[in-house]
Amino acid sequence: MAAAASNGTPREEEGPAGEVAASQPQAPTNGPGVRLSRLPLARVKALVKADPDVTLAGQEAIFVLARAAELFVETIAKDAYCCAQQGKRKTLQRRDLDNAIEAVDEFAFLEGTLD
Amino acid sequence: MAERPEDLNLPNAVITRIIKEALPDGVNISKEARSAISRAASVFVLYATSCANNFAMKGKRKTLNASDVLSAMEEMEFQRFITPLKEALEAYRREQKGKKEASEQKKKDKDRKTDSEEQDRSRDEDNDEDEERLEEEEQNEEEEVDN
Numbered sequence: 001m002a003a004a005a006s007n008g009t010p011r012e013e014e015g016p017a018g019e020v021a022a023s024q025p026q027a028p029t030n031g032p033g034v035r036l037s038r039l040p041l042a043r044v045k046a047l048v049k050a051d052p053d054v055t056l057a058g059q060e061a062i063f064v065l066a067r068a069a070e071l072f073v074e075t076i077a078k079d080a081y082c083c084a085q086q087g088k089r090k091t092l093q094r095r096d097l098d099n100a101i102e103a104v105d106e107f108a109f110l111e112g113t114l115d
Numbered sequence: 116m117a118e119r120p121e122d123l124n125l126p127n128a129v130i131t132r133i134i135k136e137a138l139p140d141g142v143n144i145s146k147e148a149r150s151a152i153s154r155a156a157s158v159f160v161l162y163a164t165s166c167a168n169n170f171a172m173k174g175k176r177k178t179l180n181a182s183d184v185l186s187a188m189e190e191m192e193f194q195r196f197i198t199p200l201k202e203a204l205e206a207y208r209r210e211q212k213g214k215k216e217a218s219e220q221k222k223k224d225k226d227r228k229t230d231s232e233e234q235d236r237s238r239d240e241d242n243d244e245d246e247e248r249l250e251e252e253e254q255n256e257e258e259e260v261d262n
Contacts, residue, residue, distance in 0.1 A: 038129050047123050047160045054168050057179040064184040065160055067203045071196045072159045074137040081138050094147040106192045113158045114151050
């Protein structure tokens with residue numbers, strides 16, 4: 001089923017046409033199992049519309065944002081896991097996330113937003 | 116308290132699945148960590164939207180497009196996302212094109228059967244997307260007036 005992921009080797013993000021075969025309520029059913037986005041576009045659109053400065057957003061923009069958010073979740077989860085590994089734990093805790101946010105420059109925008 | 120934009124969460128089940136697939140087998144995640152990541156993802160979208168919107172405004176456009184979002188990724192120092200995002204976008208465009216062609220084919224089949232009435236209805240279907248955008252534009256204009 002899933003490709004064997006060996007610990008320690010840097011994993012590139014797998015393309016959207018991965019081995020995931022779980023059924024999804026909102027996923028489009030055309031196409032042989034190519035899942036373009038797991039996050040429902042409607043929810044992403046709701047976030048975009050929450051910005052008072054945004055007038056309109058095209059469908060493609062919403063899609064790219066959804067996909068970027070997925071990549072972000074993967075990235076931050078992996079970075080947080082590195083912290084947990086140092087603690088020899090197998091469960092990711094909130095503090096691992098906080099550590100990752102402090103350690104990684106790209107996550108600086110999150111500081112103060114998660115409380 | 117009023118609902119803030121950051122409180123608009125993405126579905127927990129999906130977030131959890133993405134996290135689990137990113138991590139090695141056997142690794143768990145606490146509820147607090149999971150919900151913090153979910154919140155972080157919302158903040159990410161809001162921040163990216165704001166950045167993308169700046170690019171749209173620079174280009175004197177009112178509609179955010181895909182390249183605005185890609186430019187935002189660069190600005191936010193997530194350059195490593197750009198290549199996978201471009202690939203995903205191409206796949207998405209292909210899928211959209213396929214859908215459009217499929218519906219156009221349906222139209223052709225209908226036309227063969229009946230004439231004027233059918234043609235009028237299918238033209239309305241084509242305009243659906245534009246109508247949606249127009250509706251949003253109207254709503255947004257109202258919001259701007261309130262501000």
